[in-house]
Amino acid sequence: MGAVVALGLLSACGDDKPGSVAKEPDGTVAGADQLQACPSVQSRQPAPKGLPEISLPCLGKGPDTRLSDLRGPLVINVWAQWCGPCREEAPYLAALQRKAGDKLELIGIDYIDTRPDLAVKFALDHDWDYPHLVDTDKLTQQSLRIAGPPVTAFIDRQGVLVYVHQGALRSQQQLEQLVEDKLGVSL
Template structure:
């Protein structure tokens, strides 16, 4: 025997089903990489998470031991509308800071990553292989986002064979300035400082990355 439901009961049931569906979507979103929350001012984001301090310890000696190149010096350019945000990002080894938007003259691959990002680990070998093969033609740069321990992040980069320079984005100003929604993300920047392509999510192979560099930066 079935019981007929009145309009009020049917309405309550629809609300409950909608709530369950929303909860599933939220949980699915949380299963991915941690989102980089946009901010609207130069202040640190009020996301409810504990703030991450910029690197302060001098890790330049350890960086050299790991075979990672030093943070680049500031360039002569100025920020362009479709380029990298003008933010003084601290070097991951604590040796200073650099505004990546000023770099000019050589095409760049800028990879945003973090040790807490699982897909970042999956694409790590492809970045190591392609960056080594394109030395002198394309400059690779890593941006370590909101990592609580710069020393551990530096060790991670060395262990993965990332010999290119790395800066830190402890307060997410750089990534928020790009409107990044999650990690990893790889940006292709031409010699004039313009972002010509963005790849959201993990790279799937070295050949994929080489193809992107060839197609969008004209370097084979």
């Protein structure tokens, strides 16, 4: 009887395995064109105590982005669609983007996620209207001190990584206070 139940559960999982990704005819992930495009960023000297000289591909459309070229004020949120705490803090990030206007930039990094189609859906479902990069190989793990998602990093105007918050953000107020305290941006 247990084997029959197990087989039934396995068949109910359907095609939800790492290799089954819905793609458009041009090879891009379905829905990725609805995400905010990754911007072209001017090449710069890496900032002391800044982001690493690694390039990550865009989850949506747009060029790869070399992290060391980024300047702030900038909030980088490391997330994954399979991450429960990422779902809990998602509304705070969407609200921050709406509230910040041109005072602050946001970039997401989809971290070690084997399902880019579900990552695109996650970003769209949470109204994340900012660019997202992809780190499937843990290239940012050491520089952003990632034990696992979520992680939120704060980068100042000179490109210096001034603070890394480990774990989920607990409230909108906490996120906005971190932006003010770490980046000097009042919303």
